[in-house]
Amino acid sequence: MKKIIASNFKTNHTRKSTKEFIDEVNNYLLESDIDNDVLIFPASSSFDTFETKENLTIGAQNAYHAKNGSYTGELGTIHLDEFGIKTILIGHSERRHILGESQKDVALKYNYYKALGYKIVYCFGEPLEVKQAGLTETLGYIWEQFDGIDLNYDNLILAYEPVWAIGTGVSATTEDIATIHKKIKKKIDKPLLYGGSVKVCTLQDILEVPNVDGVLVGTASWIVDDFKKMIYIANKMDANSKQIKCNIEGEK
Numbered sequence: 673m674k675k676i677i678a679s680n681f682k683t684n685h686t687r688k689s690t691k692e693f694i695d696e697v698n699n700y701l702l703e704s705d706i707d708n709d710v711l712i713f714p715a716s717s718s719f720d721t722f723e724t725k726e727n728l729t730i731g732a733q734n735a736y737h738a739k740n741g742s743y744t745g746e747l748g749t750i751h752l753d754e755f756g757i758k759t760i761l762i763g764h765s766e767r768r769h770i771l772g773e774s775q776k777d778v779a780l781k782y783n784y785y786k787a788l789g790y791k792i793v794y795c796f797g798e799p800l801e802v803k804q805a806g807l808t809e810t811l812g813y814i815w816e817q818f819d820g821i822d823l824n825y826d827n828l829i830l831a832y833e834p835v836w837a838i839g840t841g842v843s844a845t846t847e848d849i850a851t852i853h854k855k856i857k858k859k860i861d862k863p864l865l866y867g868g869s870v871k872v873c874t875l876q877d878i879l880e881v882p883n884v885d886g887v888l889v890g891t892a893s894w895i896v897d898d899f900k901k902m903i904y905i906a907n908k909m910d911a912n913s914k915q916i917k918c919n920i921e922g923e924k
């Protein structure tokens with residue numbers, strides 16, 4: 673199976689720089705003939721009708737579980753439909769832990785977008801204190817994040833993103849990833865991404881871990897040249913691609 677490479681812009685990039693980024697990635701995919709699935713989740717103010725190659729999908733980082741209505745500050749599906757967006761991130765740790773979405777909120781959103789047939793990238797992962805409590809606690813915490821979630825849904829991609837690894841520069845080790853991914857895959861037969869401080873120079877090692885079908889990348893994906901390198905590495909996965917160096921400061 674081809675590896676999936678996803679970039680979560682979070683609260684970064686403007687409308688102008690998003691367009692430049694997407695155009696550049698699209699041109700790269702056209703020129704290089706790479707057919708891995710690539711997903712980009714820009715800020716909603718940057719949505720547009722982007723003309724992209726079949727394997728480059730633009731998704732929403734979030735939207736409300738309604739077509740439209742009185743939900744100040746939220747997007748409804750009319751706003752996604754306007755740009756043909758049919759892919760959404762649900763359950764991201766920043767929405768759970770910073771913006772206060774409960775498992776009930778997350779499940780409501782999941783079921784709404786499932787009924788509409790959206791491709792859902794469903795995120796889950798444990799905070800540091802749970803990891804420190806041990807594997808049984810970690811798995812218990814993770815299974816609770818599947819409450820109310822139909823795991824047989826066809827158009828589902830899972831993303832294991834330990835909270836302590838997101839945006840911290842400290843990725844989970846390949847051993848940690850291998851352990852958790854094996855447990856998840858045993859129960860749920862869906863594409864399973866890893867996310868949390870993935871960098872250009874750690875990407876290939878992570879993609880080589882059994883049961884890792886791709887990555888969801890924040891910080892290290894926001895520079896287009898680095899994101900293109902990630903796409904290249906995921907496509908090649910050979911000795912030469914393994915030698916590709918990071919060029920972001922601190923990514924040594």
Ligand code: PGA
Nearest residue numbers: 838839868869889890891
């Ligand atoms: P990060 O973010 O790569 O900056 O850790 C990953 C994510 O939140 O999806």
